[in-house]
Amino acid sequence: MHPDVEVLRATIRVPTVAERDPDLTDPAPFDQLHALLAEHFPLLHERLERVDLGEAAPRALLWRWAGTSSDRPVVLMAHQDVVPVTPDDPWTHPAFAADVVETPEGPAIWGRGTLDDKGQLVAICTAVERLLADGLTPAQDVWLSFGADEEVSGPSAPAAVDELRRRGVEPWFVLDEGGAVAGQAFPGVGAPVAVVGATEKGTTTLSLTVTGRGGHSSTPAPKGPTARLGRALWRLDQKQFPINVPGPTVDLLRRLAGHLPLPLRALLTGATRTPPGVLGRALVAAGPETAAMVRTTMVATTLSGAPAHNVIAARARAEVNLRIMPGESVASALDHVRDAVGDQQVAVDVVEANEPSPLSPTTEPEALGAFALLERTIADVFPDAIVTPYVMMAGTDSRFFCDICPRVYRFAPLRMSKEQRASIHSFDEHVHVAAWLEGVDWYVALLRSL
Known part of the structure; x- marks a missing residue:
C-alpha cells in the first residue's frame, strides 16, 4: 500500500469524537492524532509557523506557511x-479499523472520517509535505486551519478567525470541505459533477415541546402531549417551505443542461428565463438531493416522551x-414553523x-478570480467532471470565515458515489485509494498555481 495511504489509515484508527460539552471530550485521541501528524509530516512541523490559539481552542491546529508575498x-x-x-450502526467493516477492502473500483479504506473529514485533512498535509520536499515557496501565505470541534459547532473556527483578524490577515479566498466530484449527482447526467459550494x-435547530398532566397509561385522555406533538410534526411534513431557486442553483442548471436528455435539456438550457417555480418543481420531483437545492428543509431528528412504557408523557419534545x-x-423560518404547527400549546423555541452564509462570487476579473482558479485546477485533475457552483446543504466551519473574507468556497477534491455521500454521518463511510x-x-496543483 502507498505510504501516504498508510498515514491516512493511521489517523482513521484514532476516534477523535468531540462532544458539545468540551469538558466531556476525551483529549487523548486528539493528542494521539497530533503526534501522528508530527511523525509523518516533519517538514510541515519544522518549517511552518504553528499558532497556538490558547484556551479558546486548545486542540485546534493553525499553521502559517510563509509565501513570497x-x-x-x-x-x-x-x-x-x-x-x-x-x-446499532450496521458497519460492514469496523468504523475505526481503517480496513482496506477490495471493491469493483479498486481498493478502498473503510472507516469513520475517510470522507468527513480526515481524508481532506491528511490530503492537505501530504500535499504540503511533498511541496516542501520539492523546495517550493508558495506565491503567497497559506494558512492551514484544522478545527477540532466542527461537528458540534465548537469554538475552534471562531478562535482561528479571531487570531487572523488580530494579525490583520484578510484572506483572498478560503477553501473548506463541502462539495465533491460527485457521481450520480443529477438525474440523467452521466458525467461526474464537481460542485463547489459558493454559499x-x-x-x-428548533424544539417543539408539549406539556400535560401525564399519568398512568391505562387511563389516557385525548389530545395528550404525544398526540399533540405527533400532529404538529405531521403538519410540518405537510407544509414544506416554498420553492426558492438562488443564483448558484440557476448557474448549476445552466451548466448541466447540455449533458441532459432532451426533455430536460430544453427546460434547463433557458434556466435563467424559466420561471423559478417550474425549475423548482422539476428538482423536487427528481428526488431528495435535488429537492434540497431549492427550498429550506426541515426534519424531526430527536424525540423524547415518557420515561417508561406504562407512563403517559407529561412532556413530549422533538x-x-x-x-x-x-x-x-x-426569523422567517421560525414564523413558517409556528404557522404550520398552528397550535399554541406546542411551544416552538x-x-x-x-x-445562511453570504454568496461568494463565481464570476470576477482574472486578477481576483479565486473561483476561476478552483475551476481550472478541477479541470486539470478531473477532466471528465462538469464544474459548477452550488448551494451547500450542510454546515461547515467555513461560515465563520465569511466575517473576514468575501470568497469562501466549499469543495473536497474527492470522487464520491451517491452511496458514499449517503454514508457520511451514517455507516460504511469509505474512500477509494485512487480517489x-x-x-x-x-x-498540489492548487498550491503550485497560487
Whole structure:
C-alpha cells in the first residue's frame, strides 16, 4: 500500500469524537492524532509557523506557511473531529479499523472520517509535505486551519478567525470541505459533477415541546402531549417551505443542461428565463438531493416522551433540524414553523441558530478570480467532471470565515458515489485509494498555481 495511504489509515484508527460539552471530550485521541501528524509530516512541523490559539481552542491546529508575498493569503481548512459511531450502526467493516477492502473500483479504506473529514485533512498535509520536499515557496501565505470541534459547532473556527483578524490577515479566498466530484449527482447526467459550494444553508435547530398532566397509561385522555406533538410534526411534513431557486442553483442548471436528455435539456438550457417555480418543481420531483437545492428543509431528528412504557408523557419534545436557504432567515423560518404547527400549546423555541452564509462570487476579473482558479485546477485533475457552483446543504466551519473574507468556497477534491455521500454521518463511510491520491494531486496543483 502507498505510504501516504498508510498515514491516512493511521489517523482513521484514532476516534477523535468531540462532544458539545468540551469538558466531556476525551483529549487523548486528539493528542494521539497530533503526534501522528508530527511523525509523518516533519517538514510541515519544522518549517511552518504553528499558532497556538490558547484556551479558546486548545486542540485546534493553525499553521502559517510563509509565501513570497503576504498579500492575498489563502486559507485551506479541514477538521479533525468525527461524529460518533453508535452500536446499532450496521458497519460492514469496523468504523475505526481503517480496513482496506477490495471493491469493483479498486481498493478502498473503510472507516469513520475517510470522507468527513480526515481524508481532506491528511490530503492537505501530504500535499504540503511533498511541496516542501520539492523546495517550493508558495506565491503567497497559506494558512492551514484544522478545527477540532466542527461537528458540534465548537469554538475552534471562531478562535482561528479571531487570531487572523488580530494579525490583520484578510484572506483572498478560503477553501473548506463541502462539495465533491460527485457521481450520480443529477438525474440523467452521466458525467461526474464537481460542485463547489459558493454559499451554504443556515443550520438551525428548533424544539417543539408539549406539556400535560401525564399519568398512568391505562387511563389516557385525548389530545395528550404525544398526540399533540405527533400532529404538529405531521403538519410540518405537510407544509414544506416554498420553492426558492438562488443564483448558484440557476448557474448549476445552466451548466448541466447540455449533458441532459432532451426533455430536460430544453427546460434547463433557458434556466435563467424559466420561471423559478417550474425549475423548482422539476428538482423536487427528481428526488431528495435535488429537492434540497431549492427550498429550506426541515426534519424531526430527536424525540423524547415518557420515561417508561406504562407512563403517559407529561412532556413530549422533538427537535427539528432546518437548513435555511440563502435569501431567507432564522426569523422567517421560525414564523413558517409556528404557522404550520398552528397550535399554541406546542411551544416552538430556538435551540441553535445560524443564518445562511453570504454568496461568494463565481464570476470576477482574472486578477481576483479565486473561483476561476478552483475551476481550472478541477479541470486539470478531473477532466471528465462538469464544474459548477452550488448551494451547500450542510454546515461547515467555513461560515465563520465569511466575517473576514468575501470568497469562501466549499469543495473536497474527492470522487464520491451517491452511496458514499449517503454514508457520511451514517455507516460504511469509505474512500477509494485512487480517489484519495487524486485529491492529494489536486491540492498540489492548487498550491503550485497560487
